Amino acid sequence: MTTWSIREAAEKCGLSLHMLRWYERIGLVGPVARGGDGRRRFTDADLDWLTLVTKLRETGMPVSDMQRYAELVRSGAGENERLELLKRHREEVRRALAAQRECLKVLNAKIGTYSRLAREERSQA
């Protein structure tokens, strides 16, 4: 089974070395296995998990919620609560999505008028 150094893992999942260590410390991932020299050896499963965690973070799930979720997954139980957490976050994401779309409309309109102004100014000169 192939495993990855912290550096490789960082590369693969787009997090910094600091973040990987910190995520492990706070229980957001792992505990990650160590090699004979005491260094982290990330498995593919670790990386998959990190990919999920990254997506959740990127979309604004609070670290504390992710900690709770990770804890439940590690314990192998609490399916109901896990479902709850995911559903709650999904609602959050949907809300945010709507807000982004709304804002995009406003931005497009504003950018349109500014660009129009610039064009007029140029043709006037």
Added chain:
Amino acid sequence: MTTWSIREAAEKCGLSLHMLRWYERIGLVGPVARGGDGRRRFTDADLDWLTLVTKLRETGMPVSDMQRYAELVRSGAGENERLELLKRHREEVRRALAAQRECLKVLNAKIGTYSRLAREERSQA
């Protein structure tokens, strides 16, 4: 011309009294006119601006960028830089939008499997 107390303004734009004062302090809005008693009187223009500001914040524009934008608008100049700021933020919003969509897919899949598990468990009992 109708104007609004800080309380009414807060109600209308969904920000707290604290936030309205703070936004003014840091130059994100106003300066807001005062009545004879020294209290704020928000105009409709102020409220429109606050609505925009709120949208920008909700979609993650940094406060410092909004300060800069507000400063330019107040000065009445810097159309190019304003355009820049808006375009940059639009890119950011588009990026976020894509991330949210991506995450939503993952969430739906995960929620699907958890729900399926729960259903099976129930029917097994």
Added chain:
DNA sequence: AGTTGCGTTAGAGCGGACTCTAACTCATAG
């Protein structure tokens, strides 16, 4: 006259999420 309520200011404090530092251990290269 006093107390209640809404407002004012400037500044301190807080919570979240990193981000960096110091001190240490190994392993390899020169």
Added chain:
DNA sequence: CTATGAGTTAGAGTCCGCTCTAACGCAACT
């Protein structure tokens, strides 16, 4: 055999965006 480099830990520090506090002013009610 020492110096370089990649890793380890625990803890301190930083940045952002609020959020709260203290001390005060004014006006209306009782």
